Structure formats: C-alpha cells, structure tokens
Amino acid sequence: MNAPVEPRIWNTRAAQRAQRLERVAADLGPALRGKQVASEQAVALLNAALNPFDRVCLEGNNQKQADFLARALVQADVQRVHDLHMVQSVLALPEHLDVFENGIASKLDFSFSGPQGARLAQLVAQGGVQIGAIHTYLELFARYFIDLTPQVALIAAHSADAQGNLFTGPNTEDTPAIVEATAFSGGLVIAQVNEIVDSLPRIDVPAGWVDYVVLAPTPNVIEPLFTRDPAQISEIQVLMAMMAIKGIYAEYGVQRLNHGIGFDTAAIELLLPTYGEALGLRGKICSHWALNPHPALIPAIEAGWVQSIHSFGSELGMEDYVRARSDVFFTGADGSLRSHRAFCQAAGHYACDLFIGSTLQIDLAGNSSTATLGRIAGFGGAPNMGADARGRRHTSPAWLKAGREARAGLRGARGTPRGQKLVVQMVETFREHMQPAFVETLDAWQLAEQAHMKLPPIMIYGDDVTHILTEEGIANLLLCRTDEEREQAIRGVAGYTAVGLARDRRMVENLRDRGVIRRPADIGIDVRDATRNLLAARSMRDLVRASGGLYQPPKKFRNW
Amino acid sequence: MTGMESLVYEFAGTRCVAAFAPVLVGVVGSGNLEVLVEPAAAAISRYSVETSARGFGAIWEAVLRDFHERHHFNGLSVSINDMGATPAVVSLRLDQAAAGLKEATP
Amino acid sequence: MSTSFAECSARERVARLLDRESFEEWLPPSARVMSPHLAQLGVPSAFDDGVVIGRGRLAGRAVFIAAQEGEFMGGGVGEVHGAKLVGLMQRALRDRPAAVLLLAESGGVRLHEANAGLIAVSEVMRALLDVRAAGIPVVVLIGGANGCFGGMGIVARCADRVVMSDNGRLAMSGPEVIEASHGVEEFDSRDRALVWRTTGGKHRFLSGDCDVLVDDDVQAFRDAAIDAIGHANALTLDGLEREHALLAARLRDAPEGADAVALWRQLGIRDAERVPDLDAAEVRALVAN
Numbered sequence: 001m002n003a004p005v006e007p008r009i010w011n012t013r014a015a016q017r018a019q020r021l022e023r024v025a026a027d028l029g030p031a032l033r034g035k036q037v038a039s040e041q042a043v044a045l046l047n048a049a050l051n052p053f054d055r056v057c058l059e060g061n062n063q064k065q066a067d068f069l070a071r072a073l074v075q076a077d078v079q080r081v082h083d084l085h086m087v088q089s090v091l092a093l094p095e096h097l098d099v100f101e102n103g104i105a106s107k108l109d110f111s112f113s114g115p116q117g118a119r120l121a122q123l124v125a126q127g128g129v130q131i132g133a134i135h136t137y138l139e140l141f142a143r144y145f146i147d148l149t150p151q152v153a154l155i156a157a158h159s160a161d162a163q164g165n166l167f168t169g170p171n172t173e174d175t176p177a178i179v180e181a182t183a184f185s186g187g188l189v190i191a192q193v194n195e196i197v198d199s200l201p202r203i204d205v206p207a208g209w210v211d212y213v214v215l216a217p218t219p220n221v222i223e224p225l226f227t228r229d230p231a232q233i234s235e236i237q238v239l240m241a242m243m244a245i246k247g248i249y250a251e252y253g254v255q256r257l258n259h260g261i262g263f264d265t266a267a268i269e270l271l272l273p274t275y276g277e278a279l280g281l282r283g284k285i286c287s288h289w290a291l292n293p294h295p296a297l298i299p300a301i302e303a304g305w306v307q308s309i310h311s312f313g314s315e316l317g318m319e320d321y322v323r324a325r326s327d328v329f330f331t332g333a334d335g336s337l338r339s340h341r342a343f344c345q346a347a348g349h350y351a352c353d354l355f356i357g358s359t360l361q362i363d364l365a366g367n368s369s370t371a372t373l374g375r376i377a378g379f380g381g382a383p384n385m386g387a388d389a390r391g392r393r394h395t396s397p398a399w400l401k402a403g404r405e406a407r408a409g410l411r412g413a414r415g416t417p418r419g420q421k422l423v424v425q426m427v428e429t430f431r432e433h434m435q436p437a438f439v440e441t442l443d444a445w446q447l448a449e450q451a452h453m454k455l456p457p458i459m460i461y462g463d464d465v466t467h468i469l470t471e472e473g474i475a476n477l478l479l480c481r482t483d484e485e486r487e488q489a490i491r492g493v494a495g496y497t498a499v500g501l502a503r504d505r506r507m508v509e510n511l512r513d514r515g516v517i518r519r520p521a522d523i524g525i526d527v528r529d530a531t532r533n534l535l536a537a538r539s540m541r542d543l544v545r546a547s548g549g550l551y552q553p554p555k556k557f558r559n560w
Numbered sequence: 561m562t563g564m565e566s567l568v569y570e571f572a573g574t575r576c577v578a579a580f581a582p583v584l585v586g587v588v589g590s591g592n593l594e595v596l597v598e599p600a601a602a603a604i605s606r607y608s609v610e611t612s613a614r615g616f617g618a619i620w621e622a623v624l625r626d627f628h629e630r631h632h633f634n635g636l637s638v639s640i641n642d643m644g645a646t647p648a649v650v651s652l653r654l655d656q657a658a659a660g661l662k663e664a665t666p
Numbered sequence: 667m668s669t670s671f672a673e674c675s676a677r678e679r680v681a682r683l684l685d686r687e688s689f690e691e692w693l694p695p696s697a698r699v700m701s702p703h704l705a706q707l708g709v710p711s712a713f714d715d716g717v718v719i720g721r722g723r724l725a726g727r728a729v730f731i732a733a734q735e736g737e738f739m740g741g742g743v744g745e746v747h748g749a750k751l752v753g754l755m756q757r758a759l760r761d762r763p764a765a766v767l768l769l770a771e772s773g774g775v776r777l778h779e780a781n782a783g784l785i786a787v788s789e790v791m792r793a794l795l796d797v798r799a800a801g802i803p804v805v806v807l808i809g810g811a812n813g814c815f816g817g818m819g820i821v822a823r824c825a826d827r828v829v830m831s832d833n834g835r836l837a838m839s840g841p842e843v844i845e846a847s848h849g850v851e852e853f854d855s856r857d858r859a860l861v862w863r864t865t866g867g868k869h870r871f872l873s874g875d876c877d878v879l880v881d882d883d884v885q886a887f888r889d890a891a892i893d894a895i896g897h898a899n900a901l902t903l904d905g906l907e908r909e910h911a912l913l914a915a916r917l918r919d920a921p922e923g924a925d926a927v928a929l930w931r932q933l934g935i936r937d938a939e940r941v942p943d944l945d946a947a948e949v950r951a952l953v954a955n
Binding site: 145231238532541549555556557558559560 | 670672673674727732811832856858860861862866868942943
C-alpha cells in the first residue's frame with residue numbers, strides 16, 4: 001500500500017514574505033508609514049523582518065557602505081536574529097565582523113575584505129565565522145541567482161521619494177545586482193537613504209522592488225579609493241609606464257582596456273597625453289575603458305584620447321567633471337553618473353582586450369597573489385579583469401595577435417586558432433622594505449593551510465598572464481613554449497631578487513634574442529628619459545586645472 | 561644593532577676617463593640615494609657605499625658589477641650615501657651619473 | 667613653459683633661479699663637510715649636509731644664495747648645515763653682494779642633532795640680522811613641498827622680504843605637532859585644505875606675513891628675487907613697534923572660531939570662501955585696490 005503523498009506547497013516564498021511583512025507591521029505599528037521607517041525604529045525593523053539562518057546581503061561595496069543598517073544589525077536581538085548567512089561583496093566596516101562576534105551571523109560568503117583582512121583571519125582562526133567561499137564580485141553576483149540568493153537585502157541609496165522609488169546616483173555600484181536577485185525571489189529589500197525628497201533626479205530602483213526605506217541620520221560612507229596623487233609617482237613608475245605604452249599598448253593596438261588600481265597605472269594614464277602623443281598614438285590606443293572615474297585620466301580625456309568610459313562605481317570629487325563630460329561617461333537623463341559593477345565586470349571580461357595591474361607576489365609559473373600571512377583579503381574584481389574570457393567570440397586585432405603568439409606551432413586542441421586577452425602584471429622587482437615581488441613559493445600556499453582553504457588564493461593564474469612588466473623589461477609569456485622557458489623569462493625580468501639572481505644567464509640572453517624578453521633599450525626607451533617631467537599632471541592641483549576647475553578633490557588630497 | 565653599513569668594491573675597467581669635475585646625482589631621502597663620481601688616479605674603479613639598509617651586500621655587488629660592465633670605466637671613485645633605495649633606483653642614479661660624466665669628459 | 671619650483675631639488679632651484687652657469691658653490695659635496703652626528707645614529711649623511719651655498723649672478727648682479735634640500739632629513743638644520751648658512755651670511759658682510767637669497771625648505775631644527783641643531787638655528791638668526799643691519803637685503807623664498815617650519819619659520823620672518831608660492835607653507839609649529847598637543851578638534855592635520863588655509867602662501871600673503879605671492883614657477887620666483895635687489899628694509903625701533911601693534915591687534919580682533927576664511931572676511935576680502943580655489947594672480951588682485 002502506498003504511503004499517502006503530502007501535496008507539495010508551492011508558495012512558501014510568498015507565504016514567508018507575507019509573514020515577515022505582517023510581523024513588521026505589527027511590531028512597528030504607527031511608526032511604519034507606507035514604506036518609511038524612522039531611523040529610531042531601524043533595529044526594531046530588523047528584529048521583525050529577519051528570521052534566524054536567513055541569507056542576508058548587507059550592502060558592503062567596494063566604495064559605498066550601508067553603514068547605518070550595519071550598525072543597526074549589530075544591535076539586533078540575538079534571540080530573534082541569529083546564525084545569519086551573510087553574503088556581501090566587501091567587508092569594509094568593523095560592524096561587518098562585529099555581527100559574527102555577537103552571534104547574529106555565523107556564515108559568510110564574500111569577495112573582498114581589504115580593511116578587515118587581519119581581523120577576519122583572527123576570527124577564522126578562533127572559529128568565530130564559517131566561510132563558505134571567497135569569490136570575485138561578478139562570481140558572487142552570479143551566485144545570487146543560483147544558490148546564494150539573499151532573502152533580505154540591506155542596501156544603501158542616495159535618496160527616496162514618498163512612494164519608495166530610489167535614486168542610487170553615481171555610486172550605484174552593486175545595488176542593481178543585489179536588488180534584482182532579492183526582489184524577484186520573494187525577498188525583502190530594505191534601503192537606507194540620505195534624504196527623502198519630493199521628486200528624484202531619476203529612478204534607479206522602482207518602488208515596487210523596495211519594501212522599507214529608512215532615513216539614515218548621516219549620509220552613507222563612501223571612500224575615494226581610486227584617487228592617486230601624481231606627486232607620489234616615482235621615476236621608476238614612469239619608466240614602467242613608458243614600457244607599457246610603447247612595448248605593449250602600441251605593439252598590440254590596445255583600444256579597449258581596464259586598469260587595475262594603483263600608482264603604476266596612474267602613471268600610464270598621465271603619460272598618454274605626453275609620451276603617448278609624442279609617439280603618435282592618440283586614436284590608436286586607449287579609446288574605450290572599463291574604469292572608475294580616475295582623476296588621473298582627466299588630462300587624457302581633455303586631450304581627446306577617450307571615447308567612452310563605463311564605471312564600476314564613482315569617485316568622490318569627480319561628480320561635476322563627469323556631469324560635464326557626458327559624451328564620455330555613462331550618465332542618466334539627470335546628468336549624473338550611472339555606475340554598475342556587474343555590467344562593468346562583464347565588460348572587463350568580454351569587451352576589453354587588455355587588463356593591466358599590480359600585485360604583491362609572482363611565482364615561477366607566473367601565478368600572482370596579493371595574499372599575505374595573517375590576512376584574508378579575498379579577490380575583489382581583479383580575476384574577472386585579469387583572465388582570458390573563453391566565452392568570447394568577436395575578434396579584435398589585439399586579441400587575435402595575442403592568440404596567434406600563444407598558439408604558434410601548437411597542434412590539436414591547444415593549437416586551435418582563437419584569440420587571447422592581454423593580461424599584464426606590472427610590478428617593481430622590490431617592494432617597500434626590500435621585499436621581493438618574485439618568489440619561489442607564494443605566501444598564498446601557507447595562508448591556505450593556515451585558514452583551511454581548499455585552494456591557495458591566487459589572484460591571477462599564470463596561464464592567464466600574458467606579460468610581466470618590471471623596471472628591468474617585459475617578459476612575453478605568450479611566446480614561451482615550455483615551463484622552463486616561462487621560468488627563465490620570469491627570472492629574466494626579476495632583477496636582483498633571489499629569483500632574478502638565480503637566472504640561467506645564457507637562456508635569458510637567448511630569450512632576449514628571440515624577443516621573449518625585451519629590455520627598455522630593445523623597446524627604444526632610454527631609462528634616463530623616465531622623469532616626472534613626462535607626466536601630464538604632477539600634482540592634484542594640476543589635475544584640477546586640467547579639469548577646468550570641475551574636479552574637486554576630497555580635503556585629504558588638497559595642498560594649496 | 562643600529563649603525564650604517566660600509567661596503568667597498570673595486571673592479572678593473574678598460575676605458576680611461578680624462579680629468580673631470582665631480583658629478584653629483586640624487587638626494588639622500590627615504591628610498592633614495594646620492595651618487596658622487598670623482599676622478600681617481602688608479603687603474604681601477606672603486607665604489608664605496610654608506611647605507612642605512614644593512615645586509616644587502618650581495619645585491620649591491622651585483623648591481624655595481626652590472627653598472628661597471630655597462631660602461632667599463634677606469635679611474636673612477638664612486639661614493640654613495642644610501643637610505644634604502646631599491647636596486648632599480650640605484651641603477652637609474654648610476655646611469656644618470658655616467659651620463660653626466662660623459663658630458664664632462666672632453 | 668613653466669617649471670614647478672616645488673618639483674625641483676635644491677640644486678636644480680639654484681641652477682634655474684640664477685643667471686645661466688653663474689653659480690659657484692662653496693663647500694661642495696666633494697669637500698665632504700658633513701654631519702658629525704648622524705652616522706652613529708645609523709642615519710645616512712649627505713655630502714653637502716642638505717644645503718647648497720655659494721654665489722652667482724641674478725640679472726647680472728652679484729648675489730649670495732643658499733638652498734635647503736627638503737628631501738634630506740626634511741630640510742632640518744644640523745650643526746654643519748647651520749654653520750654653512752652662518753658662514754655664507756658672515757661672508758656677505760665682507761663681500762657685500764646685492765642680496766642674500768635663502769631658498770628655505772625645512773622642518774626647523776634637526777632633532778637628531780639636538781642642542782647642536784638648536785644653537786645652529788639661533789646663530790643663523792643672529793647672522794641674518796647682522797646682514798640686514800648692514801643694509802644687504804635678505805630674501806627668503808618658500809615654495810617646497812615641506813614648507814618652512816620650526817626655527818626656520820622664525821628665521822624667515824627675520825628677513826627683509828618673504829616670497830611664497832601658494833603651495834608653500836610658513837609657520838612655527840607643524841600641523842601634526844599642533845594636533846598631537848591640542849587634539850584633532852583643535853586642528854585636524856589630515857584636513858590638508860585646513861593646513862593650507864592656516865599656513866599656506868595665500869593666507870600668509872593676505873594676513874601680511876609674506877610680502878610677495880607667486881605661482882609655483884621657478885621663473886616667478888626668479889622675478890621676485892630680482893625685484894627684491896636694492897630694497898633693503900631696515901629694522902628700526904618704529905618698525906618693530908608697528909609690528910608689535912599689528913600683532914596685538916590681530917590677536918585682539920581674531921574672529922570667532924579663528925578660521926582663516928573668517929579672518930579674510932574681516933580683512934575685507936570679497937568672496938573669502940573662494941580664496942582657496944584662486945590662483946596667485948587672482949589673490950594678488952584681491953588686495954591690489
């Protein structure tokens with residue numbers, strides 16, 4: 001006889017959602033007006049809206065933070081709200097880890113934890129947090145739609161209107177990805193806003209996707225992470241930037257690219273209107289960018305180098321400049337920037353031909369890592385930028401040339417003609433305190449052991465790296481055919497580090513003859529020309545002048 | 561243990577340099593160095609280094625030897641005051657000094 | 667094409683400020699007149715102890731010049747450094763150049779040298795006042811990234827004329843010292859806009875502590891130096907008493923909150939809050955009438 005089959009209930013999501021909404025209405029009573037919740041009721045709201053073991057996305061972006069909601073979450077009643085599974089891009093605020101220490105949260109999936117990396121490592125060692133996995137940004141967004149869908153999203157927007165429409169403005173960043181996944185799976189979207197206005201400049205999130213709006217007592221935190229003072233760019237960085245422009249960008253005809261964060265790339269941006277111009281490269285390289293509004297790119301934009309920029313987020317102080325350059329940046333009908341991390345990451349993957357960025361360590365296979373002992377920092381977006389996008393099909397000259405170099409002489413599956421993304425790791429052979437950038441074994445291996453990771457946290461895999469650029473020259477790994485050649489090519493640009501000093505001199509000479517290694521002289525660069533005078537702007541003030549006064553650097557960058 | 565480290569290296573060269581006025585490049589600042597090049601009445605080139613970054617003698621020797629092999633000068637006295645410059649900066653300053661030298665040589 | 671004064675090293679400033687190739691250096695690096703104190707502290711010395719001194723020509727006129735290297739020990743004055751400055755000024759009494767130019771970039775006394783540094787700075791002050799008393803104009807040019815602070819700030823105000831660029835700074839106590847002593851509410855040293863409002867060239871010019879305001883441009887500094895030749899400003903009892911009265915009034919009338927913008931308004935400057943964004947020519951125009 002068959003056991004009676006219970007009819008499956010198919011509306012648990014909707015039922016749960018209704019339950020949460022009822023609880024909030026009951027707990028807050030008249031303090032809930034439409035969707036608006038007074039800031040004093042934020043903790044009560046969370047106590048009512050959340051269930052234990054919920055998957056919660058607390059908007060911790062690279063730049064923008066839902067800091068008021070984070071503080072409220074820390075104060076939640078742990079009897080009602082506990083063992084949450086936090087899914088968020090970035091652990092930036094102390095509150096992001098406080099929730100684990102007081103039992104409100106117990107599991108974590110994230111992407112980047114720069115400022116909290118050391119504390120996170122301690123917490124892991126003490127067993128205070130169970131990490132599911134460390135992702136890249138785009139990877140985490142993707143899982144929001146598969147197996148890490150948030151049940152509650154705590155987001156930050158700039159303003160709301162009475163209905164609950166939201167304006168996220170220049171720092172839209174991750175919000176669309178978070179809201180899309182949450183709102184369309186029966187989840188709750190709770191937004192903190194800086195102000196409530198009669199009419200929004202534009203609607204970035206429609207009210208129908210938003211459940212509650214809380215007016216925060218202070219504007220949400222945003223960090224100016226991408227501003228680099230030209231006064232701090234060194235001659236060595238100028239030299240490496242010259243090599244990047246002449247030895248790679250010009251060689252491959254790189255029109256579409258992404259720059260990783262740092263002074264090295266800022267030097268490249270500032271050399272385009274001067275060194276790049278002298279080489280006759282305007283219009284031939286660097287026309288389309290996946291990039292935040294870097295102040296260092298202002299001179300190149302003004303000199304007519306740039307056709308378009310799509311941004312992951314905004315940059316404090318650049319708002320008016322962006323508004324005045326709507327021909328170049330993505331802006332709404334209201335005139336302000338619209339950024340979008342998910343799409344910009346996708347653009348970096350598929351629509352850019354080159355990524356260039358710095359790193360902390362490179363091993364003999366070309367694997368690079370920013371992992372250091374005692375810190376769990378994660379990945380952020382770099383692996384999406386610095387990887388060959390195997391799903392790509394459209395061609396470009398740069399992509400085809402790199403692909404030919406990689407596959408020349410190969411047969412079978414490995415030799416099937418296809419293009420390849422240029423992935424350049426640019427690094428001085430020695431970092432501060434004479435720490436070598438080139439090592440036999442990455443610290444990542446030891447960190448993996450310490451933190452019980454299944455894989456060493458490698459930022460960019462060696463077989464995705466196409467070029468390594470140091471003050472000593474450029475190693476073109478596309479032209480290497482054996483592990484031994486690759487190793488010597490890397491040693492050949494590793495300077496006076498132990499790795500560099502252990503080079504096989506004859507092999508390195510041979511690699512140089514073949515053009516696998518190119519020294520500055522081989523590229524037609526005299527190192528003595530690498531002076532700061534080549535920079536189109538040498539101070540923050542020069543950048544302000546170049547922008548015609550539109551760029552307003554945050555206070556900590558002013559010196560006049 | 562505090563204190564400066566003093567290093568001296570001598571290499572034989574082949575290109576003799578006629579008398580020249582002393583050449584100074586660089587500034588002693590953090591991560592930087594100054595290089596003073598003077599004529600010496602000897603068939604070798606002598607490099608003396610005063611540095612606050614102790615324990616990098618092997619790297620100094622490699623860098624100075626490579627510089628010497630780039631130019632092969634004789635009759636040089638090269639004096640360096642260093643405050644933790646990386647080999648990249650050291651090589652750059654040496655090459656800048658050598659360029660200043662060529663101009664001084666008739 | 668302009669050359670940034672701030673970007674240049676001390677030697678480059680001397681070479682570019684004076685008439686081409688007219689500079690003759692005294693106690694050059696090859697003389698190795700160096701600090702007797704630093705090595706035992708494990709700190710590297712400089713061949714010129716961080717200051718270049720000598721004579722040259724400015725628009726054809728004979729001048730003496732000293733330039734402090736801000737990158738070495740923050741331009742701090744040590745025993746030998748100070749003695750070079752003193753020796754230069756004592757020689758000026760004998761040779762009577764048309765002017766003594768002091769390109770100041772310094773944090774003040776080089777603390778590593780303790781009392782020797784303190785004594786050196788006070789001897790520099792005495793020597794400068796002697797030169798001034800002899801009717802030879804002493805012109806201090808301030809435009810380096812490190813500014814002119816501490817004992818050198820006092821030295822600068824002993825001169826006949828002070829020339830500053832708007833990214834130059836002149837004060838006694840450094841911003842970090844003020845914050846450490848009086849707290850971040852009193853002075854937030856990381857608020858660089860505040861630091862420059864309080865100690866920068868524009869503020870010093872508007873409040874009368876600096877005579878000439880120029881752009882961060884070597885040519886502009888050169889022109890200001892040329893202009894100063896022949897304009898010795900004798901120190902008289904009347905002059906000192908006027909200065910005392912001015913300072914007393916400034917203290918008495920200091921605006922509430924003591925922010926520079928409030929002071930500029932009090933001085934009758936229109937649109938005072940815009941001053942930080944103006945360039946040197948625009949600021950000069952504010953007081954030209």
